[in-house]
Amino acid sequence: MSLLFAYRRYRLPLRVAVRTSHGVWREREGVILRLQDERGRVGFGEAAPIPWFGTESPDEIEGACRGLGERVDLAALAAVPGQLGCLRHALAAAQDELRANAEEAPWTSPDGVTALTVAALLPAGRAALEAVGPRADAGFRVFKWKVGVADVADELVLLDDLCAALPAGAKLRLDANGGWTRPQAERWLERCAERPVDYVEQPCFADATQGATQRKRCEDVLRGLAEDYPTPIALDESLVGDGDLGRWLENGWSGVFVIKPALLADVAGALERLAQARAAVVFSSALETAVGARDALRAAFEWRGERRALGFGVYPLFKDGRFDGPAAAPFVYRDDVARLDAEAAWNALT
Numbered sequence: 001m002s003l004l005f006a007y008r009r010y011r012l013p014l015r016v017a018v019r020t021s022h023g024v025w026r027e028r029e030g031v032i033l034r035l036q037d038e039r040g041r042v043g044f045g046e047a048a049p050i051p052w053f054g055t056e057s058p059d060e061i062e063g064a065c066r067g068l069g070e071r072v073d074l075a076a077l078a079a080v081p082g083q084l085g086c087l088r089h090a091l092a093a094a095q096d097e098l099r100a101n102a103e104e105a106p107w108t109s110p111d112g113v114t115a116l117t118v119a120a121l122l123p124a125g126r127a128a129l130e131a132v133g134p135r136a137d138a139g140f141r142v143f144k145w146k147v148g149v150a151d152v153a154d155e156l157v158l159l160d161d162l163c164a165a166l167p168a169g170a171k172l173r174l175d176a177n178g179g180w181t182r183p184q185a186e187r188w189l190e191r192c193a194e195r196p197v198d199y200v201e202q203p204c205f206a207d208a209t210q211g212a213t214q215r216k217r218c219e220d221v222l223r224g225l226a227e228d229y230p231t232p233i234a235l236d237e238s239l240v241g242d243g244d245l246g247r248w249l250e251n252g253w254s255g256v257f258v259i260k261p262a263l264l265a266d267v268a269g270a271l272e273r274l275a276q277a278r279a280a281v282v283f284s285s286a287l288e289t290a291v292g293a294r295d296a297l298r299a300a301f302e303w304r305g306e307r308r309a310l311g312f313g314v315y316p317l318f319k320d321g322r323f324d325g326p327a328a329a330p331f332v333y334r335d336d337v338a339r340l341d342a343e344a345a346w347n348a349l350t
């Protein structure tokens with residue numbers, strides 16, 4: 001089967017810069033691609049790499065897309081190298097959509113779930129204190145706060161203020177984006193033990209450039225922290241693609257898996273393995289456009305394990321709202337996900 005292939009690279013300024021322990025993110029780069037069959041049916045996919053996670057870069061994705069040419073067959077798509085996991089994800093998503101269009105089988109979640117809860121994203125630092133009230137009033141009960149961006153002692157004072165400002169029964173997720181040393185993580189986890197902290201995400205992280213020994217050491221620290229403290233630890237940066245996920249599953253990780261479907265070449269396969277392991281899964285945005293958000297949210301609706309609040313409280317994200325996924329609200333509705341229009345985002349890139 002021969003398909004028409006086209007791609008458009010994007011560089012989209014964010015409405016508000018995102019501050020993490022990796023620095024400040026002001027624009028998002030990625031590639032949206034389009035497959036069309038001989039009957040004119042189309043499918044879209046998005047490659048939204050996060051280079052500090054150790055994914056491929058936008059340049060590498062663009063280079064591989066150029067190499068594919070304007071006409072592709074299934075063998076050429078299958079031959080895209082495994083290290084281009086985000087591109088493989090995008091191609092698989094586009095093929096899935098093409099298949100669904102060919103079968104005239106519009107997407108619907110399998111067990112009739114019509115809405116999923118969403119965690120509210122709080123800004124880093126003191127600004128979180130002002131943000132929590134309005135979001136609680138809007139109905140959010142799970143909140144996520146980026147930590148590891150300032151001095152530990154200062155942030156621990158803010159933690160207490162923030163916990164005091166939470167509505168009754170609410171949970172707080174902390175995301176250090178790998179920014180702590182072990183002693184810093186221990187100070188935090190001691191403090192979290194008696195507070196309504198849902199989990200602490202990625203206390204430490206060693207990326208590929210730091211070498212295998214450092215990475216092993218960091219993974220041992222994560223396992224040690226998970227054993228020594230009652231607050232669950234969540235992996236996010238540690239899960240770059242299908243290989244890392246398999247490794248942590250084989251090692252029996254008992255904490256939370258933060259799954260960014262955009263970073264998985266084979267989302268269905270990964271979710272199957274997670275379900276078999278009865279893993280605790282939180283679906284999360286990779287700050288992708290509506291194209292990738294549609295696929296990630298569909299995967300979240302299709303998940304059959306325990307449902308936890310989604311890490312999708314990120315929209316409106318882009319200065320150009322045509323690229324946004326569903327606006328942050330305490331729930332995301334299946335019908336709104338079904339309506340997300342990949343073609344509109346594609347057309348907006350001309």
Ligand code: MG
Nearest residue numbers: 175177201236
């Ligand atoms: Mg994270």
